[in-house]
Each structure stands twice: as structure tokens, then as C-alpha cells.
Amino acid sequence: MKEYSLSEQFALISLDGMDAIHDTVAKKVALSGIAMAEVLQKMISNGSMKNSASFGEQLAGEISRVRKMSKKERHKLEKEMAAALKAEEALTEIPNLLGCDMTYYTANVTIREYRSELREYQRIVESIRAEILEPGEVSLETVCLLYLCRETGCMHDIFSVEEQEQIQSRMIEMMASTPLYKVLLETEFHSGIRNAYLGFLRAKTNLFKNPYLEGVNLLFPFLDRKQAIFIDMVIAGTTVEERRKKTIEFLRSNGHVCEEVPMGSERFIKVDNKYYRIFPSTRSCKVPIQGIELLPVYR
CATH class of the missing domain: 1.10.3630 (yeast vps74-n-term truncation variant fold)
Structure with missing residues (x-):
């Protein structure tokens, strides 16, 4: 070694x-x-x-x-x-x-x-x-x-x-x-x-004690190495497990190393060396688009 x-x-x-x-x-x-x-x-x-x-x-x-x-x-x-x-x-x-x-x-x-x-x-x-x-x-x-x-x-x-x-x-x-x-x-x-x-990052880390607050990261993705992203997929009629599986398959097909990691009562997705959580979401374009938000986990 x-x-x-x-x-x-x-x-x-x-x-x-x-x-x-x-x-x-x-x-x-x-x-x-x-x-x-x-x-x-x-x-x-x-x-x-x-x-x-x-x-x-x-x-x-x-x-x-x-x-x-x-x-x-x-x-x-x-x-x-x-x-x-x-x-x-x-x-x-x-x-x-x-x-x-x-x-x-x-x-x-x-x-x-x-x-x-x-x-x-x-x-x-x-x-x-x-x-x-x-x-x-x-x-x-x-x-x-x-x-x-x-x-x-x-x-x-x-x-x-x-x-x-x-x-x-x-x-x-x-x-x-x-x-x-x-x-x-x-x-x-x-x-x-x-x-x-650096002061902004420290403030953002405290903001993300609320695990579902996404606005700062989506507005300023260039200030951090972790990105919040939206992946379009069919949500209606799917289970949490199915969405996780599809997300991991998609990320792996794009060159990333992914796995599910249990942490307490939650299950995070580890993408390369960073941790994320996912939840269903919708983007409003000409028509609503279903998908999932992949949000970074701040320890």
C-alpha cells in the first residue's frame, strides 16, 4: 500500500x-x-x-x-x-x-x-x-x-x-x-x-441541517463540489426501492460509482465519495416533468 x-x-x-x-x-x-x-x-x-x-x-x-x-x-x-x-x-x-x-x-x-x-x-x-x-x-x-x-x-x-x-x-x-x-x-x-x-460554505453547511432545504445549492452550484440534480423518470405507480434502483442504474451508466448506504433511520446513496438523499419531485416546463431530486447530505 x-x-x-x-x-x-x-x-x-x-x-x-x-x-x-x-x-x-x-x-x-x-x-x-x-x-x-x-x-x-x-x-x-x-x-x-x-x-x-x-x-x-x-x-x-x-x-x-x-x-x-x-x-x-x-x-x-x-x-x-x-x-x-x-x-x-x-x-x-x-x-x-x-x-x-x-x-x-x-x-x-x-x-x-x-x-x-x-x-x-x-x-x-x-x-x-x-x-x-x-x-x-x-x-x-x-x-x-x-x-x-x-x-x-x-x-x-x-x-x-x-x-x-x-x-x-x-x-x-x-x-x-x-x-x-x-x-x-x-x-x-x-x-x-x-x-x-469559505464563510458562505460554512453558512450553507448550517443551512443544510434541514435535510430537505435545497434552494441554496440549486442557486449556487458553482460554490461547492456537491451538486443538487434533477433526474427525470416516471414517479407515478413506483415504489421508493424502484426509484432508488433506477437512480443508481442511471448514475452508474454515466460513469459514477454508486451504492446504497444505511445511516440511522435513512438510506443514502453514496455517489463516488459523497453522500446524497433522493425524493420525488416535479419540474415545471411546458408540461410538468416527473423525476427525483438528488440532494447532497451535509454531515
Whole structure:
């Protein structure tokens, strides 16, 4: 089993579900995170983190450089990282889930996205979760990954709202006991516009505590890697099980890995590395069109 570097691990988390073609705001944030991961990886290797005072000064300089990355530099970083992970068969390009929406599907619009290899993605995520949510020492690598996830809006992909509150308490404890962690966790590297974007995602995560509230995601699908989509199908006279089966068959035929996953009293559909719930709906066109809404699940 391959051991991935800090930057590769973070890339597998942050690029999963990301638009593989267009330079979106979400991808700019993810690539800034990957650039910071490479910085932290280098600092760990050369021993720059041993002195918290000098580490803080050096980190500030690197953050300034990352914030000033040009579009050309981001594109180069993306291509190099994607090529390396594709060579390891840890990252692939697949049709974007939004392409399964009736509007895009009937217009033959093709959108591509990255998908991290499911087992590797799960292994990395579960390793982070185990270290931070269970008692015991947390490694420097895991602290760095948590920091990067926090700064790029990936926390809600890995942890529930309740778990994030628990993690916040643990981070405060680590900052109090370890000067190095205090310097790192008190530092921010995202710019103002990306800060606003991350704030929107955090607000949206809280909005989605109501599992059937769909408006924000449908109005602003470009702000997140999860998309709410409408799939047209006959609803009248069908059962929930039949609709789930047809939905999974349709998504699989369009290049996605799908399965039903029981969670408490509900059954979600796991599409690639993200969770969704479905319910019957109707789109109003010239005539009403029956179908199902596939809505993202926010932990």
C-alpha cells in the first residue's frame, strides 16, 4: 500500500469532486491548499518547524507567496499534481455529476471532474478522523491536514457539525500545550475573496441541517463540489426501492460509482465519495416533468 506525502494526501481530499477543466473559485482555494501543503511538507523535512519563532516568520513569508500565485502557477501545480496521482491510479477524471441533471443531460453538455480512488480517499479520511476524534496524541502530519482542511472549507466533507465542535476544542487544547501548533493553527492563508467564499460554505453547511432545504445549492452550484440534480423518470405507480434502483442504474451508466448506504433511520446513496438523499419531485416546463431530486447530505 503506497504511503502518500502530505501534499498528495491533501490533494486527494481537496480535488475529489472538483471541476477538472474550469478555473473555479473552489479549485483556486483547493490549489492554494495544495501549495501550502507542499510548503509544510518541505518545512517538516528540513526541520524548520523545530523552532516555533523562526517557523512563524518563515510561514508568514510562504503564505504571502501562496496568496500571490498567478493563474499560470496554479494551472502548473494542478497539472503536475494530477499527473502524479493519475500515474499512481489514485486520481481519475470522470463525467461531472451535474452532467446527469436533466438540463445538461438532454443538451449533451459534458463536464469533467476529478475522482479520488475510493479506497485511498477513505483510508486517508478515516486515519484523520481516528487520530483527532479518539483520545491520544495527534501527529504533526494530521494537525497539518486538519489545518489545510479548515482553511479550504473541506471540514464539512469529513466531519459532522458536532464533530467539528469537538475538533475545535481539541485544537484549542493542542495550541495551549504545543507552541508550534499554536503558531500554525492561528495562521490563515486564504485571501479576502476566498475568505468570503469559505464563510458562505460554512453558512450553507448550517443551512443544510434541514435535510430537505435545497434552494441554496440549486442557486449556487458553482460554490461547492456537491451538486443538487434533477433526474427525470416516471414517479407515478413506483415504489421508493424502484426509484432508488433506477437512480443508481442511471448514475452508474454515466460513469459514477454508486451504492446504497444505511445511516440511522435513512438510506443514502453514496455517489463516488459523497453522500446524497433522493425524493420525488416535479419540474415545471411546458408540461410538468416527473423525476427525483438528488440532494447532497451535509454531515
